[in-house]
Amino acid sequence: MxxxxxxxxxxxxxxxxxxxxxxxxxxxxxxxxxxxxxxxxxxxxxxxxxxxxxxxxxxxxxxxxxxxxxxxxxxxxxxxxxxxREHRQLTVRPASTMAPADTGEPYRWLAETAKCGGKARSKLLAVAEITPPADVSAALRLPDGGTALLRHQVLMLDDEPVELVHAYYPLGIARGTALMEHRRIKGGTPTLLAGLGHLPRLSVDHVSARIPTRAQYEALRLPGDLPVLRTLRVVYADDEQPIEATVMAKAGHLYELRYEFTPE
Structure with missing residues (x-):
């Protein structure tokens, strides 16, 4: 070299x-x-x-x-x-985790991450109705001061935190469903939403590198002032209806995102 x-x-x-x-x-x-x-x-x-x-x-x-x-x-x-380290950096392919899981299959993120080696699991931290951050509110087309359902979790690999997740849902979709319950959802929320008739038709990712917040620093056990990769993912159903907006943060020095696309 x-x-x-x-x-x-x-x-x-x-x-x-x-x-x-x-x-x-x-x-x-x-x-x-x-x-x-x-x-x-x-x-x-x-x-x-x-x-x-x-x-x-x-x-x-x-x-x-x-x-x-x-x-x-x-x-x-x-x-x-x-x-x-053998697993010094992992590649995350968002497209591989977007579709609903097949019947009886685990949440696609768990299945895809497990392919990297090790044991993947999710830990649900909170379920609550809150006023989301401004960019999430805009993505879900909420009125000023409007609320949404938050499902907050951390994704783990071999007991190391991989990703901090804040997933938000319009209350008109979430009320009266398992989304409101403080428990993990079999197959993940994409499977539940599909079962409710809200099939994902389009996903849009907004990715940025940021200095971690105090909450991200602690939850991800970051070693210093290295940036996190922050993704705001908005999922749309038919008629371009937003059904989910998720803010995901992961350690920028340990994970990369891989997108595959063809020219228009």
């Missing part, structure tokens, strides 16, 4: 990048892990080579590696090689 020469640590000055050197080292290594240049199971370069590459002291290199360990991207201990 070809690398650009680096200035000596003692002389480090950068007009634009005001991060400390160990944060910049971690950023470069993180990028190589996420692009696959450092593959799952591969050993990172030795401390000696990293010191030479980045013009850094031993303590600075170790501090950078400590960040990557906290982020669950690498594993290792003192005196042993540091290696990339």
């Amino acid at each position: 070809t690398t650009m020469p680096r200035p000596a640590e003692e002389a480090e000055e950068n007009v634009y990048d005001r991060r400390s050197l160990h944060e910049r080292i971690a950023a470069d290594l993180r990028d190589e892990i996420m692009t696959g240049d450092l593959a799952p199971g591969a050993s990172l370069p030795s401390t000696v080579r990293l010191k030479e590459r980045f013009g850094a002291s031993n303590a600075t290199v170790q501090k950078a590696l400590g960040l990557l360990k906290d982020e669950r991207l690498v594993v290792g201990r003192a005196g042993a090689a540091v290696t990339v």
Whole structure:
């Protein structure tokens, strides 16, 4: 791998990048892990080579590696090689989880995530009628101050939080259904909505990278100020009727989204 020469640590000055050197080292290594240049199971370069590459002291290199360990991207201990975790980053394919599950089948997110290895499960945190955030209210076409049903859950993989989910439903659709009950729904809400005659016809995702809120930071057990991927997904039924608006947040350094489409 070809690398650009680096200035000596003692002389480090950068007009634009005001991060400390160990944060910049971690950023470069993180990028190589996420692009696959450092593959799952591969050993990172030795401390000696990293010191030479980045013009850094031993303590600075170790501090950078400590960040990557906290982020669950690498594993290792003192005196042993540091290696990339086998499941250092997972690819999420939204299209694969959109359709209702077949009869007797689990929620599609659980089935798809389990293919990555490990045990996937969902934990329902709250069910309540609330006034949603402004972008959700607009997506559901609610009046000013209007309320919707919130189903709030966290999705887990091997007891590690993967995604924080706030799913909102118009009360005209939710009332009198299992959506209002504080329990998990067999097959997931897409299956329930389809059974009620609200078949999903179109889904629109609004994806952004954001600094995590306090609630996201805690629920996702984030190690630092890395961004989260925030997705606002609006699902429409016939006649472009919005039937669901979901805000999903996941750790940006551990997950990527994969969309497949053809030119119009």
